[in-house]
Amino acid sequence: MSWWTDRHVFLLAVIAYGLSAVYSLFLWRKGFRKDDYINYGVLLAGMILQTKAMFMRGLTLKECPVHNLYEAMTFVDWTIVAVYLVIGLWPPVRYLGAFAAPVIFAIGVFALMPGLDPAHTGLTPLAANDLVSLHAALTLLSYGAFGLSSVAGVMYLSQEHDLKFHKLRAVFAVMPPIDRLEKITSRLLWAGFVLLTAGLALIPFLLKGRPEFHVASDPKMIWSALVWCLYLALLVLHGRFAQSGRKFAWGAVASFAFVVLTFWGVNLLSPTHKF
Amino acid sequence: MPLVVIGLSHHSSPVTVRERFAFAEAALPGALQELRDAGLAREAVILSTCNRVEIYAESDLPEGQAITRLRQFLLDYHKVQEPPGVEMYARGGRQGLEHLFKVACGLDSMVLGETEILGQLKKAYETSLRHRHTGGVLNKAFQKAFHVAKKIRTETNIQRGSVSVGSVAVELAERLFSTLSEHPVMVIGAGETSEKTARALLSRGAHSILVSNRSHERAVELARELDGRAVSFDDWAAEFPRIDILISSTSAPHCILDRARLEPLMKARKNRPLLLIDIAVPRDIDPSVNFLDNVYLYNIDDLQAIAGDYLRQRREEIARCEAIIAEKAGAMMRPASSSQAGAAAPLPGLGKASA
Numbered sequence: 001m002s003w004w005t006d007r008h009v010f011l012l013a014v015i016a017y018g019l020s021a022v023y024s025l026f027l028w029r030k031g032f033r034k035d036d037y038i039n040y041g042v043l044l045a046g047m048i049l050q051t052k053a054m055f056m057r058g059l060t061l062k063e064c065p066v067h068n069l070y071e072a073m074t075f076v077d078w079t080i081v082a083v084y085l086v087i088g089l090w091p092p093v094r095y096l097g098a099f100a101a102p103v104i105f106a107i108g109v110f111a112l113m114p115g116l117d118p119a120h121t122g123l124t125p126l127a128a129n130d131l132v133s134l135h136a137a138l139t140l141l142s143y144g145a146f147g148l149s150s151v152a153g154v155m156y157l158s159q160e161h162d163l164k165f166h167k168l169r170a171v172f173a174v175m176p177p178i179d180r181l182e183k184i185t186s187r188l189l190w191a192g193f194v195l196l197t198a199g200l201a202l203i204p205f206l207l208k209g210r211p212e213f214h215v216a217s218d219p220k221m222i223w224s225a226l227v228w229c230l231y232l233a234l235l236v237l238h239g240r241f242a243q244s245g246r247k248f249a250w251g252a253v254a255s256f257a258f259v260v261l262t263f264w265g266v267n268l269l270s271p272t273h274k275f
Numbered sequence: 276m277p278l279v280v281i282g283l284s285h286h287s288s289p290v291t292v293r294e295r296f297a298f299a300e301a302a303l304p305g306a307l308q309e310l311r312d313a314g315l316a317r318e319a320v321i322l323s324t325c326n327r328v329e330i331y332a333e334s335d336l337p338e339g340q341a342i343t344r345l346r347q348f349l350l351d352y353h354k355v356q357e358p359p360g361v362e363m364y365a366r367g368g369r370q371g372l373e374h375l376f377k378v379a380c381g382l383d384s385m386v387l388g389e390t391e392i393l394g395q396l397k398k399a400y401e402t403s404l405r406h407r408h409t410g411g412v413l414n415k416a417f418q419k420a421f422h423v424a425k426k427i428r429t430e431t432n433i434q435r436g437s438v439s440v441g442s443v444a445v446e447l448a449e450r451l452f453s454t455l456s457e458h459p460v461m462v463i464g465a466g467e468t469s470e471k472t473a474r475a476l477l478s479r480g481a482h483s484i485l486v487s488n489r490s491h492e493r494a495v496e497l498a499r500e501l502d503g504r505a506v507s508f509d510d511w512a513a514e515f516p517r518i519d520i521l522i523s524s525t526s527a528p529h530c531i532l533d534r535a536r537l538e539p540l541m542k543a544r545k546n547r548p549l550l551l552i553d554i555a556v557p558r559d560i561d562p563s564v565n566f567l568d569n570v571y572l573y574n575i576d577d578l579q580a581i582a583g584d585y586l587r588q589r590r591e592e593i594a595r596c597e598a599i600i601a602e603k604a605g606a607m608m609r610p611a612s613s614s615q616a617g618a619a620a621p622l623p624g625l626g627k628a629s630a
C-alpha cells in the first residue's frame with residue numbers, strides 16, 4: 001500500500017482525539033460524576049496510532065522526526081498525550097483527559113494543515129546530527145509539558161470557580177482537590193522548564209563554527225529566551241512570592257497560549273528553523 | 276413456614292416507644308434462645324438499633340399464628356402492656372424478604388441510603404449464627420441481603436454523597452485539600468453543629484483542632500473531647516495564620532470576620548487556600564470575604580442545599596433499587612431450576628409471596 005503513509009496513520013490518531021474531544025463534551029455536560037475509562041481508552045488508542053505514525057516517519061528518515069512544523073506539532077501532541085496517559089492512571093486525575101482532548105485534537109488538526117510537511121530534503125540550515133535532534137526533541141518535549149500544565153491549569157480554574165460560586169458540580173464531580181491540581185500544574189511546569197533549559201543549553205554547541213548565525217538576530221532564539229524567562233518568572237512568582245493558585249493557573253494557560261499562537265510565525269521568521 | 280419479619284421502626288413508632296423494645300447487645304443470645312425454646316421459631320435473628328427493633332424468624336407455625344405469637348413475645352419480653360402508639364408491622368414470604376433487602380440497603384433507614392445499618396445487620400446475623408440460631412433459610416436470606424446491598428451500592432447512587440451538614444463540610448474540605456491531616460482546623464463557638472462538623476473532619480484524618488469559645492471552660496472541655504487545644508476567644512486571630520479550615524458558630528449578633536480583617540490574615544497565611552464554614556445564624560462571616568483569592572466561604576444554607584441535592588439524587592434512585600430488590604427476591608422465591616425439575620414449589624422455607 002504505497003499510498004498509505006504515516007500521515008494517514010496520524011490522521012486516524014487525530015480522528016480518535018476528535019472523538020475523545022466530542023465525548024469530553026458529554027462528560028462535561030454530565031458533570032464528570034463517574035470515573036470514566038472510555039475517554040482514557042480512546043486517547044490511548046489515538047496515542048498508539050500516533051506512535052506508529054511517528055515510528056514510520058522516523059524509520060523513513062532514519063532519525064528523530066523533528067524537521068518541520070508538522071513533525072514538531074505531532075511531537076508536542078504526542079508528549080501531551082503520553083504524559084496524560086501516565087498521570088491519568090490515577091483515577092482522580094483521569095478527567096484531565098477530558099480537558100486535554102480538545103487541545104490535543106486542535107494541535108493535531110493544525111499539524112495536518114497543508115504546507116506544514118514539506119518533503120525532507122536534508123538541506124537544513126544547521127547540519128542534521130544527533131545534537132540537533134536532541135535539541136529539537138528536548139524543546140518539543142518541554143512544550144508538551146507546558147501544554148499539559150496549561151490543561152491542568154484550566155481544570156484548576158474550572159474546579160476553583162465551581163467551589164467559589166458554590167456550584168453543585170464542585171462536590172459532585174470526580175475531580176482531584178485543587179491543591180493537588182496546583183501541584184500537578186507546578187510539577188509539569190518545572191519539568192517543561194528543565195527540558196527547555198536543557199534544549200536551549202545545546203544552542204552554543206549547535207552554532208559552533210557557524211558565524212553566519214547570531215543568537216541576537218534570530219527571532220526564534222529571542223523568542224525562545226522570552227519563553228524561558230516567562231516560565232521562570234511564573235515559577236519564581238509562585239514559589240517565592242506565594243502567588244495565588246488562580247493567578248498561577250491563569251499564568252500557565254496564558255503562557256502556553258502565547259507559545260502556541262506565536263510558534264508558527266516565529267519559525268517562519270527564523271533563518272535557523274527554515275526547512 | 277416462610278420467613279417472617281415483625282418489628283417496629285422510626286416509620287411506625289416514636290423513640291419513646293422504640294426505646295422500650297430495644298434489646299441490649301448482651302441480652303440477644305438469651306432472647307434468641309427463649310424464642311426457640313418457646314417453639315416460636317426454628318431460626319431467628321434479632322436486629323436492635325436506635326431506629327428499629329425487628330425479629331426475622333423461620334417457624335413451624337402458620338404465618339398468621341407465628342406473627343401473633345412473635346408480637347406477644349416482644350411485648351412479654353420487654354414487659355410492655357401494649358401502650359397506645361405501638362405500631363408493629365409484620366411481613367411474610369416475599370414481602371419479608373424484600374423488607375430485609377431494603378433494610379440492608381438503607382432504603383428503610385431514617386437517612387436514606389445510609390450504610391451503618393448494613394454493619395448493624397451483619398452484626399445481628401453474626402450473633403445469631405455464632406449461637407447457632409440460624410439455619411438454611413435465614414443463612415440464605417441474609418447472605419443474599421448482603422449481596423443485594425453490595426450490588427445496589429455499586430450499581431446505583433443510593434449511597435452517594437453527603438446528606439448531613441458535617442459530612443458536606445468534610446466533602447468540601449476534601450475538594451480543597453488532598454489530605455486533611457496536614458490542614459489545621461479551628462472551631463469558633465462550641466455549639467452542637469460545629470462539634471459534629473469537627474468530629475466529621477476528625478473522622479476523615481484531621482487531627483490538629485483548635486477550639487475557641489466565649490466561655491473558655493466550654494472551649495477547654497470540647498478541645499479535650501476532640502483531642503485538640505483551647506484558644507482564648509480574644510486570641511483566635513493570632514492562631515489564624517496556622518489554620519486552613521475554620522468552622523464558626525458563635526451566637527454573636529454581628530460578623531466576627533470581615534474582609535478588612537481577613538485580608539492581612541490571608542497575607543500572613545501566604546495565600547494558602549482557606550475553607551470557611553459559617554454555620555451561625557446570624558452569620559459570623561461577612562459574605563464579601565468570598566471575593567478574596569483562595570477563600571472559600573460556605574454558610575449553613577449552602578451546606579444544606581448540597582445535602583438536600585444529594586438526598587434528592589438518592590430519592591431518584593429508589594425506583595432502581597426497588598427494581599433490583601424485586602428481581603433478586605423474585606429469583607430467590609422461584610424454584611432453583613424450574614426448567615429442570617418442572618416443579619413450581621418455592622425454595623424450602625422461603626414460602627410463596629404474600630398477597
